[in-house]
Amino acid sequence: MKVSAIVFAGSLLCPAVGVFAQGPNDAQIAAIVVTANQVDIDAGKLASTTSKNPDVKSFANLMVTDHTGVNKSATALVTKLKVTPEDNDTSKSLKAGGEQNVTNLKTLKGAEFDKAYIDHEVAYHQQVLDAVDKTLIPNAKNAELKALLVKVRPAFVAHLEHAKHVQSSLAKKGS
Amino acid sequence: MITTTPSRSRIASIVAAVSLLLGSMAVAAAAPSARKPTTHTVVIDATKFQTELLTVKAGDAIVWVNKDPFAHTVTSQSGGFDSHVIETGKSWRYTATKKGEFPYSCTFHPTMKATLRVR
Numbered sequence: 001m002k003v004s005a006i007v008f009a010g011s012l013l014c015p016a017v018g019v020f021a022q023g024p025n026d027a028q029i030a031a032i033v034v035t036a037n038q039v040d041i042d043a044g045k046l047a048s049t050t051s052k053n054p055d056v057k058s059f060a061n062l063m064v065t066d067h068t069g070v071n072k073s074a075t076a077l078v079t080k081l082k083v084t085p086e087d088n089d090t091s092k093s094l095k096a097g098g099e100q101n102v103t104n105l106k107t108l109k110g111a112e113f114d115k116a117y118i119d120h121e122v123a124y125h126q127q128v129l130d131a132v133d134k135t136l137i138p139n140a141k142n143a144e145l146k147a148l149l150v151k152v153r154p155a156f157v158a159h160l161e162h163a164k165h166v167q168s169s170l171a172k173k174g175s
Numbered sequence: 176m177i178t179t180t181p182s183r184s185r186i187a188s189i190v191a192a193v194s195l196l197l198g199s200m201a202v203a204a205a206a207p208s209a210r211k212p213t214t215h216t217v218v219i220d221a222t223k224f225q226t227e228l229l230t231v232k233a234g235d236a237i238v239w240v241n242k243d244p245f246a247h248t249v250t251s252q253s254g255g256f257d258s259h260v261i262e263t264g265k266s267w268r269y270t271a272t273k274k275g276e277f278p279y280s281c282t283f284h285p286t287m288k289a290t291l292r293v294r
Contacts, residue, residue: 062283065245065246066245066283068245069243069244069245069246069263070244070245072244073244150221151220151221151243152221152222152244153221154221154222154223154286155221155222155243155245155284157222157286158222158284158285158286158287161285161286162284162285
């Protein structure tokens, strides 16, 4: 039940991470990182103001602060490295998926909103982690960029576990 | 003739000050100073307490330094201590007076777990 919900939510997310013939370059990786964080910040801001559930709200607030922090670091690094983030199919797809999610969430209220937001967060963090492990870290050329990805990765694991925890508490409440 | 000799009262006040100073030094020296408290550092990086088990002696201080780009907390489950929010780049200092074993975590990222042992 839970797994199928995750798979379903995951299939709604269209970003095709890993479509690069030779893997993304550092400028493309930078764009993917910044976009992936921004997408989660946008959803978090919406959930923070829309949800009435304290667990969902505090999770959403954490997403906003953590991903804002990661993006600040990423932006500072690319500025230092004089790398201009380069849009690519993955970053565009992430952006479009994020916009679609926010549009969908705006039509929902109460428990339906909470469930949709959290289900998406679980699937999204899983997907971002896969991308970090299979595409971004292996392809990052610059040592500092690679190190930043390695450094922030455990936060995404913590977010995923946190989202799953909220997901199961919502399921108990709803049943 | 111009005299440079300090007045009697000034000498008296200097003597008093010196004796006070010596007196307090003597007290300090006499105080039991078996061990100087140490300051330990625990780095928080990559959403992890980099020292998972730290053993200190009662009276020692521990400084947690947050090197992550977002906030963390150092919170003992049993309620022994709680840093509350440690912002990015900031640190929190705690003097361990209570002996025991204190598992702690970050309230924002419960995957972060470590233990402080105070002997």
